[in-house]
Amino acid sequence: MTTNTSEAVDSKTLGPVRSRPRSMTDLPPWIGGLTVTMMFLATGVLITYTLLPLPGQESLGSWNYVASAAIYVASMRLPRLIRRLMKNSLS
Numbered sequence: 001m002t003t004n005t006s007e008a009v010d011s012k013t014l015g016p017v018r019s020r021p022r023s024m025t026d027l028p029p030w031i032g033g034l035t036v037t038m039m040f041l042a043t044g045v046l047i048t049y050t051l052l053p054l055p056g057q058e059s060l061g062s063w064n065y066v067a068s069a070a071i072y073v074a075s076m077r078l079p080r081l082i083r084r085l086m087k088n089s090l091s
Contacts (some may be wrong), residue, residue, distance in 0.1 A: 026086070031079050040048035042068045
């Protein structure tokens with residue numbers, strides 16, 4: 001005896017099909033460019049400080065490493081923050 005249900009069934013788990021979780025592809029396309037630019041900026045701060053210091057950069061001393069790490073962490077957190085803001089605005 002079969003029952004007629006309107007739910008789709010996943011053939012692998014024999015359970016209901018769940019909606020796809022939001023992924024990074026749901027973000028606007030400019031986020032990827034901004035993330036890559038911020039990573040290059042963090043790398044540029046390290047390279048210019050260690051190999052060819054710019055004027056005024058030597059006065060920051062070890063804070064150049066902190067600035068580079070902060071830019072890198074921000075480049076990783078920015079897409080997640082924007083995705084969270086988009087999710088909250090859609091709800």
